[in-house]
Amino acid sequence: MSFTKTLRGLTTVSFWAADLEAAKKWYAELLGITPYFERPGYAEFRIGDYQHELGLIDSRYAPGGMTGPASGAVVYWHVDDVTATFEKLLSMGAKEYEPPTERGEGFITASVVDPFGNILGIMYNQHYLEVLDSTRKD
Structure with missing residues (x-):
């Protein structure tokens, strides 16, 4: 094994x-x-x-079946301010997919569909910050 x-x-x-x-x-x-x-x-x-x-x-070059309306997995990128980033994305022409939503203490998600049909997830994730902090050398 x-x-x-x-x-x-x-x-x-x-x-x-x-x-x-x-x-x-x-x-x-x-x-x-x-x-x-x-x-x-x-x-x-x-x-x-x-x-x-x-x-x-x-x-x-997309594999067959990858064209059409936004679908599939959502990858969330950590951001420090979900609401501000969400508003910036909308101002740049992205369309709301899911509004900012609190998922529990220290976790907020949102997502948009970019002008090219891809789902872009953003998230404030306390765990991400804890892991990042643990990797920093003093």
Whole structure:
């Protein structure tokens, strides 16, 4: 029996866009950075405390069945202020998917559908902050 962890951590979240150039511009404005890696049909941002990857992929390369209305898993990114981030996303043309909702002490979620049809989840997560704090060296 192996003791290898099956899911070791988030590496890349991929979002699809029919207009990749517009998606790159939209996410660059949201994140305040430009993609660190690009090739035809693909752009990648490194974001957050752990430098996770957010990949934007031309929807021509999407696996079958991935086009159409927003659906599937929701990946939540930690933010310090859910309401302010939610309002910023709406002001940038995203559509409400789920309004800010308290899920228990220290946990608030919300999600939007970006202008390209992807669900973008945001969350204030106390556990995330505790883990981050435990990894910092004094």
